[in-house]
Each structure stands twice: as C-alpha cells, then as structure tokens.
Amino acid sequence: MTRPSPHRRIEELRSEIRAHDRRYYELGRPSISDDEYDRLFRELRELEDAHPELRSEDSPTRRVGSGLPAGSAIPTHPHAVPMLSIDSLFGADEVREFDARVRKALHVGEEPVEYLVEPKYDGVSAALIYEDGRLVRALSRGDGTRGEDITRHLLGIRHVPVSLAGIDVPPLVEVRGEVILAKHSFEHFRKLRAAEGGQVFANPRNTVAGLLKRLEPDPQALQRMEFLPWWLARCKDEQGEDVAIATLEEAMARVVGWGFAKLARRKLVRGIDAIVAEHAELEALRDEEPYEMDGLVAKVNALALHARLGFTARSPRWALAFKFTARQATTTLQGIEVQVGRTGRLTPRAVLEPVLLSGVTVRHATLHNLAYVAERDIRVGDRVLIERAGDVIPKVLQRVDDERGERERAAAFAMPSQCPVCSAAVEVHGEHHYCPNPDCPAQLRWGVVHLASRSALDIEGLGEKSVDQLVQAGVITKFSDVFELRAERLAELDGWGEKSAMQVIEAAERAKTRDLARWIVALGIPEVGSATADALATELGTLEAVANADRERLTSIHGIGDEMASEIRAWFESPAKQALMAKLAELGVRPTARALRAREGAAAGQLAGKTVVLTGTLSSLTREEATEKLRALGAKVAGSVSSKTSFVVAGDAAGTKLEKAEKLGIPVLDEAAFRALLDASG
C-alpha cells in the first residue's frame, strides 16, 4: 500500500475538513461524527507539526488559540458602532404596535414593510473586525460601548474566517453575530466535563459565555463552538466611505460570500402578519433545530430606512426580537421548605417568586436533596435559573450572579435535625435524610395518597386534598381507615355531600378486590414498585403466598435480590404491618389472585420477548391502554431506552427517549405504524 506524501495528505485533510465545516453549517448537521472530525483535525495538526515547512496560514488548524501567556485581565476596546441589544417583545400585539410605529415614522401608510427574519439563536454576541481582509480583532458585547478582546477565543472557532474570501474585500469590515454551541455539542461537552469533574454549565449559552470569559482559551472546547453572523456593522472602502449596499439581505449575502456561515432559516418577508406566522412556525420547529433559539429577530430590510428610523437609548428602532414562551427563567428564591414524603424522605423544595415558564406560572421547584443545594451553593434570596425538565417538572438549575454585585447572602441551607412534621430525630442515609417515625402524619398522608393513586388501588375521590382533610379531621389515622369510611362521619365535614361520600365509600369497597399486583404496590413496601409487584404477583399468585414467602423463594424471582427480599420480609414481619394485614383481611380485603398462567399466555404473544418503550403522547389511546395492549401481546414495556430495547413507540412531543433510540439505532414506530402493528396482531 502506498502512503501519500505528507504534502498530498495535508492538502487532502485540509480540504476534507473544510468540506465538513461547510456541510456542518449549510445543513445545520455534521456530515461526520464529532469524534471523526476531531480525528481528522488531530491528524492534520500532527502532520503539520512534523513538517513545519508545509504549514499554511489558511489551514483549519490555524483557528485554534495560540496559547499566549495570559495577562491579568482581558483588555477592552471601544466599539466603533455601539453594540446595542434588540427590544424583546412577547406577544403578537406588541409586534403589531412595533410595525405600526415603523410605518408611521416612514410615512408609508398601509404599505407593508419588508423585513429580514431569522431565528434568534441563544448564544453570546461578538463583533469581528477585519482590516484588509484579515481578522484583527474580536470583541464581546461588553457594556455596548466597550467590549472585551476575545480575538484569541474567536480564532479557535470553526467558521470564523481568519481572512475573508474573495477578491474584492473592502479594507474595513465589521461582522457581528452569535457565538453558539449546538445542542448535541453541548450534550457531548456536558458529559465530558461531568466525567472530568469540571464545572458543568446549565445550558449551551452559559457554556459559551463561560468559555469566552476565560483568560486562556480552551482550544478543544472552542472547536465545538460556532459563529452565526447576523449583521454587517461596518463596511468601508479605501476612502473610509460606506460601501453602497441597499439592503440587509444584500449585506448578509456578502458576509456569506466572505466565508461565513449561511443561516438556513433566514428569510425575507413582507408585512407584520408574515412575521407572526414565521414566529409560530419557528416555535413549532424549536425542538428540531440544532441550536437553542429563544425567539425570532426581524429587521427592516432597506438600509436607507435604518438611518431614518434611528435608535432609542437602548436599541435600534428598525429591529425587533419576538420571543418564544420561555423554557428557562430567572427568579428569586424566597425560601426553602422541607417536605416529608411517603418513605419519610426529606426533600428541600424551593419557594420561588412566581414566574412564567413555558406558559405556566411556577411557584415551586424541586431542590432534590441537601447535596444538590450545597454543590450549587443555593441560598435564600439568590437569583436562580429554573427550567421545566422535559417541559414538565420545574427544577432549579443554578444560582446566577446578581448584576448588582456581591451582597450579603443568607446562611447556607441546612437540613433540619428534626422532622418538620413530627419532630422525630432525622436520620441520614447516603445523600438523603429521613424521618424514621412510621407514624409520622406526613408518611400517613402520602401513604394513603399512594394507596389510592391510579397505579395502586385507584380509589376515585381520594386525592391529595381529601386525604389531607380526612387526616386532619382524624377520620383517617391509619391505612385501614380508608375501608371503614362512614357516610355520617363524612357528612360532618365541609365539602362532603351525600353523593360524594357514597362514591368514595363505594370506590373503597371496590378496591378491596383489586388485582393483586395493585395491592402489593398499594402497601408501599420500600423498593417495591409496579415492576416488582408485578413479578411477585405472577410468581406467587396470592397475598398470603407473598406474605409467607421466605428469602430464598423471593430471591429466586427474577428482578428481586437481597435488598428487596430483606425489605419485603421486614415489612411482613413487622408487628404493625401484621396488625394492618389482619385488619384488612377482617374488613374483607381479598386481592384478586393473579392467574399464574398469565405468563404462559404472554409467552405465546406476537411480541413475546420484545422490550418496548413508549414516549410522547399518543392520540388514539392512553399510555396505560398502550401498555396493556403491548403486555397482552407478550411484550415487556420498559421505562427507558437501552440497547436491549426492541423498538420505541413515539407519539407527539417525544423527548429524550426518542433521541436516545435514534442514537442507538433502535427502530421507532410512529403512532400510525403502532396502530397498524396492533391491528395486525389483534
């Protein structure tokens, strides 16, 4: 095998890397994996190191920061043209008002104005200054009038041309744009950092900001960042006169011609309705975009009109930012409560100044445990960044620095040493704190809620609210009271009419003979959830058999090990639980025995041996129904995607499970395909 000469190979690598760079941008997706890209890049750098004579100014490797010794602080320079921010608007009405103001100022009557519209990518703004086609300086926004010198950082970024392409490059050019990190790069980076134990940033934007603030550029990290241009701030000819350019569209075309990335979603529209429509379209595409975007930016296209419209103190009058509903928000932490859960676990919970987040007002958010709070040094009074995980559960991501600088901060959060509900001395197990008192009212409350919940006995009319009330009133003082509710007693309480009382009593009555697996779940044995309950039910058949099974029998069941067996034995051997069981039996509780042959039936199903994962929302049936149907066909329905998953059924708004399935190359069925499968097997 003949080996190409270093010279040939270097040229090959350079052009290959440039080609990937280009595809990476124009398609918004890499044509090869990041690792593969890194490998090519490394090979090129090694070859260049070995053959200094073959180095070239325009090699992709020249982008990487040169590693000069750092000064004490990043120097700043003035912006020749102030770097203002664009006014953020939050509703179609505000956008229409903006347009009305523009048309009034321009005296164009009803004539629609032409706007250049593009996604507002969530990154960090930067200005790149080129003299005679060479990058001489890069500045951050700073305070708008002066920016920090981030030249060495920007040189390390792919697609920031060191020199502008083309023959007719004007002697002075300033291009502004956004330094961003694609979502998949952020993920990669986050995992890497977490593995190294380095600082982990909350989102791509913070990551970029953090990396640009470092005195010493981090070449590896910078290589993953990208630059998307959004404005040509200056373009001067030899005489120092503005080069004649009529529209923003034309200006951006030039920028692309010089070698900058082209925004696939930038588009020219006429009139305000088109902007509103584009906003809706982009918001729908939000999850599919490779970059985080938080809205849309629309700018008046004709540059002559920019001059006529001018600026307010803070922002240009010819540009608007139309934001999407926020998914992350910053708010003030007003307090930290400690909740006691069903298992006695103490969970700190953030009390927040109410803030609007993806369409809902968030007042509380989880703080998980003491370690989580301590690691982030979150204290009452801090400004905190919150997000709804999977657009559902709010959580506090991190503390954000207060612009007003360091203030006196509250004391660090500490877990109480006594249970906030029953005052029992708190015990610590690993990361978690527990109230050890089995009679703690909090445990009773959550225990009853759990027992009545959908996945357990599904007793209608016994939600959190009513359980609270009944526990408070002393109607429920132990689990078995649920099955001894009396209409006369309920009638004494507020909000309980004859009808609702009857309904709950009947629902409880029906619950007595619910399926065995549900009953096992309802008991609330530690470590025993629905999967384990299911296994116990199918293996042992009756509640008595479960209660009497010894360790050996238990651990012989697939999915049950030492730990679970101990918990199960301990539960059934505890005198209090034995009393409970006796009482339940006396009250007529007879869980419906599980037919042991259910397993054989399953084995014969069409989907026997398959593991299926559901994600997203199906429109024609609920998750439970889908799960049941799949089980009936012999499939195992798992909660998370792994290499063992046979296929994934993805409904609307599918989340990370879908991504993972795609990454692992696991087949994905959409709802239609899933229905077809069910029909074919049914």
Added chain:
DNA sequence: CGTCCTCGAGGTCA
C-alpha cells in the same frame, strides 16, 4: 464490575 432497570420524588393545570 459495568450496564440495565426500577424506584421515588417532584409542578401546574384543565
């Protein structure tokens, strides 16, 4: 020992 999987916990709103 690493990988897979289950458990448990946590908002708001209709």
Added chain:
DNA sequence: CTCGAGGACG
C-alpha cells in the same frame, strides 16, 4: 417526563 440513586444481574 426526567433524573439520580442504588439494586439486580451477567
């Protein structure tokens, strides 16, 4: 729906 912790298993 998602995440971390930790149990089960090969």
